[in-house]
Amino acid sequence: MKTLLYKNTTISYTDSGKGTAIVFLHGFLENKKMWSDYVDFFSEQYHIITIDLLGHGKSDSLGYVHSMEDNAKVVHEVLAHLKVEKAIIIGHSMGGYVGLAFAELFPKNINKLVLLNSTSKADSHEKKINRNRAIKAVKQNYINFVNLAIGNLFSENNRARLTEEIEEAKIQALKTPLQGIVASLEGMKIRKDRVLLLQKNLFPVLLILGKKDPVLNYEESILQIENTNAKLVSFDDGHMSQIENKKELKTVLLDFFE
Numbered sequence: 001m002k003t004l005l006y007k008n009t010t011i012s013y014t015d016s017g018k019g020t021a022i023v024f025l026h027g028f029l030e031n032k033k034m035w036s037d038y039v040d041f042f043s044e045q046y047h048i049i050t051i052d053l054l055g056h057g058k059s060d061s062l063g064y065v066h067s068m069e070d071n072a073k074v075v076h077e078v079l080a081h082l083k084v085e086k087a088i089i090i091g092h093s094m095g096g097y098v099g100l101a102f103a104e105l106f107p108k109n110i111n112k113l114v115l116l117n118s119t120s121k122a123d124s125h126e127k128k129i130n131r132n133r134a135i136k137a138v139k140q141n142y143i144n145f146v147n148l149a150i151g152n153l154f155s156e157n158n159r160a161r162l163t164e165e166i167e168e169a170k171i172q173a174l175k176t177p178l179q180g181i182v183a184s185l186e187g188m189k190i191r192k193d194r195v196l197l198l199q200k201n202l203f204p205v206l207l208i209l210g211k212k213d214p215v216l217n218y219e220e221s222i223l224q225i226e227n228t229n230a231k232l233v234s235f236d237d238g239h240m241s242q243i244e245n246k247k248e249l250k251t252v253l254l255d256f257f258e
Contacts, residue, residue, distance in 0.1 A: 001058065006077045012058035013051040013078050017043030020111070021087040022257065023075060024050045025095030027117075028184055029149060029173040031057030034092075034242065041250055046257065049087070051078055053098060055180020066183040068094075068191045072101035079109060088257060090114040092242055093215070094184065100194040103203065112204040114256065116249075117239045119216055120224050122193035131189040138181050146173045146181075155212035155238030165243050198228045205230035206256045208241055208249070215239045231256070 003010050014032060016039060024035040032050035039048050052059035054066040054074060062070060075098065079087060088111045091099035096118025103110045123131065138145040150170045154162060198205055207230050211218050216239065225232060233252050237244040 003058075004078065004081050006074050007062060009054070009062045010058070010060045011051065011054075011074055011078065013049060014039065015047065015049045015082055017045070017047050019046045020257065021047045021049060021079070021082075021084040023079070023087045023089045024048065025075065025089065025091040025098050026050075026053065026056065027091075027093030027095050028188070029056075029146060029176055029181070030092070030095075030169070031172055031175065033057065033172060034169075037246065038242070038250070038253075042253075042257075047084070049078065049082065049084070051075060053095065053184075055183050056176055061177065061179045061183055064179070064183055064186065065190070066180075066187040068097045068101040068187060069105060070187070071098040072105050075102050076106050076109065085109065086111045088112040088114070090116060090253065091118055092116040093118050093239065094188060097188065097191050100197060101191070104194060104197055107202060110203055112206070112256065114206045114208065114253065116208045117210060117213060117216060117241055118207075119221055120194040120198050122191055123189055128189050131185050135182050135185050138178065138185075142178055142181075143174065146170065146176070149173070152214055153239040154244060155210065155214070157212075158237055158244050162243065169240070169243070195224050198225060198230055201229045204256075206233065206252075207231070208233045208235070208252065210235050210237045210239055210241055210244070212237055213239045 032052050035050045042048050053071045055061040089099040096115040150173050235245040
């Protein structure tokens with residue numbers, strides 16, 4: 001594990017391998033450990049970087065709101081520290097929001113972008129209300145909130161098949177401090193709509209979706225790449241493609257990296 005200081009805040013990251021730089025960004029209630037299999041698989045060919053986003057894993061919280069721009073600046077700081085000028089970014093869910101913010105803030109530093117079970121759309125009014133409910137719920141019963149939140153990310157038909165993986169995801173999620181959870185919910189709630197960024201076709205984009213994603217509506221999510229050069233890959237499962245579709249995802253990513 002390696003760390004650096006960003007605005008007096010400890011940021012935890014890993015880097016291994018050589019070649020084209022690829023940054024894996026986890027989602028809400030996750031951390032960089034989630035990418036362990038992918039690091040082992042890809043670091044033989046590429047320079048693989050994983051980062052704990054603000055208030056997650058072993059990275060500290062920066063404040064009461066962790067905006068996607070704050071997290072994007074953290075990613076930029078890590079890349080600058082590693083002397084990486086350009087990187088492919090893979091962002092799962094919230095990590096995708098951070099990847100989009102990074103692309104907007106630092107367009108010269110992005111090579112390609114993978115939105116994994118993620119969206120360039122801002123929160124709807126209904127979604128913002130749900131974020132506020134989530135903030136209230138996690139303050140009332142932290143453990144119950146985390147356990148429910150993680151279980152609900154997987155498609156129903158995978159919940160029995162992946163019991164061990166789901167339990168491990170819950171264990172990792174429970175390492176996320178309350179402040180990190182609330183600050184991230186606040187940050188996601190206020191994030192910008194970046195559909196127009198995709199439509200500019202400034203860099204290659206791959207959108208990966210689950211048809212039975214309980215979090216993102218599949219049909220609505222496809223609309224964001226209309227009139228763009230973005231590629232679409234669809235799996236028949238839920239929001240956790242990096243776990244539910246691990247083997248297929250590695251193949252898809254390899255193709256996109258080349």
